[in-house]
Amino acid sequence: MSRSAPRSDLATHVVENQPPIRAPSLWADDLPLRGAVAAAGGQADTLAAFAHTLSDPAMIEAGRAANRYPPELRLFDPGGRRLDEVTFHPAYHQLMTAGAKAGYSAVAWEPQSGGHVTHAAMVYLLSQIEPGVCCPLTMTYAAIPVLADSALASDWLPKLIARGYDPSIAPVAQKRAATLGMAMTEKQGGSDVRANTTWAEPDGDAWRLTGHKWFCSAPMSDGFLTLAQAEAGLSCFLVPRWLDTGRNRIQIQRLKDKLGNRANASAEIEYHGALAHMLGDPGQGVRTIIRMVHHTRLDTAMAPAGLMRAALAEAAHWCRHRTVFQKKLIDQPLMRAVIADLALDVEGTLALGLRVAQAFDDANDGFARIAVALAKFLGNKRAPGMIYEAMEALGGMGYVEDTPLPLLYREAPLNSIWEGSGNVICLDILRTLARDPEAAQALSDALDAATGADTRYEAALADFRAAWPGLPPEAEARFFAERAATLLTAATLVTAAPEVAGPYIAARLSGDRGLVAGAVRTHDTAPILARILPD
Secondary structure (H helix, E strand, O other), X not given: OOOXXXXXXXXXXXXXXXXOOOOOOOOOOOHHHHHHHHHHOOOHHHHHHHHHHHHOHXXXXXXXXXXXXXXXXXXXXXXXXXXXXXXXXHHHHHHHHHHHHHOOOOHHHOOOOOHHHHHHHHHHHHHHHOHHHHHHHHHHHXXXXXXXXXXXXXXXXXXXXXXXXXXXXXXXXXXXXXXXXEEXXXXXXXXXXXXXXXXXXXXXXXXXXXXXXXXXXXXXXXXXXXXXEEOOEEEEEEEEOEEOOEEOOEEEXXXXXXXXXXXXXXXXXXXXXXXXXXXXXXXXXXXXXXHHHHHHHHHHHHHHHHHXXXXXXXHHHHHHHOEEOOEEHHHOHHHHHHHHHHXXXXXXXXXXXXXXXXXXXXXXXXXXXXXXXXHHHHHXXXXXXXHHXXXXXXXHHHHOOOOOHHHHHHHOOHHHHOOOOHHHHHHHHHHHHHHOHHHHHHHHHHXXXXXXXXXXXXXXXXXXXXXXXXXOOHHHHHHHHHHHHHHHHHHHHXXXXXXXXXXHHHHHOXXXXXXXOOOEOOOOOHHHHHHHOOO
């Protein structure tokens, strides 16, 4: 159906000095993405096609609709019989279909090279349109290595990597494709999953779980990786949602009323003797499920890059088209300084995230273990402030739901909180460096590899090593992690995006700056802005 053009000549005024509706091209407009994908060895053609799909106005509107009409819990049918189902707006299913078809969950496990880089870039792209649907797709991707060497592999893996989406309510054997969720957190423990009280009792070759889970991500998934106490200790289990005989004994208590991530359902659930299958060795639940957590951590490092990119693109669009004091906003020196400074966080988070994904592809396990934690920590700490500054660049409209900035701002804290918040990540960084000589050496080598490119970087690296010749005390873990991650980001940009490496080092490592965005010494912003403002 064609639509008439909106009217600008109104009874009281003429609409002017307003930017046109932005029609993004998520691949063509994003020079940093194309460069970072090339540097990391991703599948450019696959990503260009996915970006083209997501750039369609209908898909952008689907993202807004999925966020505007959140999932609803249906506990009972009209006769009072339990359903324990969650219903979604059609836009949610539209987005899930697009992501699954493109290979969001599957491409990393297919034979083509650069699969993890390609997957990570898909996280970045989809996060710009509707980040809520990333959750079930990410957990499906991340669960595959846990299931790959289990007795369940033949039944589950073909459905998890099927490049399809099947929301029907049926046992996995009857479905074209499947998704997996996660249920670890309990009230009394939080990040301390060893405090879990859900218990498991053997039932032939299977197990029966009883207990309460405070957070279950994506409760309409086809199965959940979960932790429960068995006789041998905390163990990992796969709990199917549906059995051949009907519903498994999983009851949804309520959906969480979250700040953001509205398109995705998060629930509080109970297991009432739910049938489950043990994964890994008895008593080794944390060691087993940490393989899933390791891969979800990659996605929580990439998602903030996508959120920040969406905010930056919107702010830059407004600044190009708004005139204030007889000049375009983007031509005013102070605004240029702010936008360019914000762009450095996007460039750095993107480049480091894809470098980490490349380490996953290359089986560079030592570097991947430490770098993914550093990337997650820094990117997520930069995202909320950066998105707020982009919101401010729009002025009052940035605070209005007609623009994407409120959605992005609500989403900004999620990926830091999910799967271990800032303190947990920092302690994990210290633990990895203390216990894993391969990871510690890989980080040191990566930092040394960038020497010779910029004397300011070398000075910052020397100061870092002088401050902490060994591991820092626990109370300094955040300072240490922030500095190590910033140095690693700068080292990555030296190779992946040398055009912005110098400004990044000056603004993030030299110390010659203030505490807020744009509080930097005068430098040439043109090369940075040229990368984010295509003609």
